[in-house]
Amino acid sequence: MARHIAEVHPERVPPQHLDGCELCLGYSRRNDGDVTLVWAQHRARGLFMPPSLARLL
Structure with missing residues (x-):
């Protein structure tokens, strides 16, 4: 899912x-x-994903 968002919907990727x-x-x-x-x-x-889990990956 994250790869799809990053490749196909880059405008949806949050900032740093x-x-x-x-x-x-x-x-x-x-x-x-x-x-x-x-x-x-x-x-x-x-x-x-919950931020507490997403930040680990």
């Missing part, structure tokens, strides 16, 4: 978590080709 999310911090420091899609999937999970 600015409240100390360790995964967002890590993704923002990476500079490889895979980070954009993986990071978008991480943020999109919050649209359909």
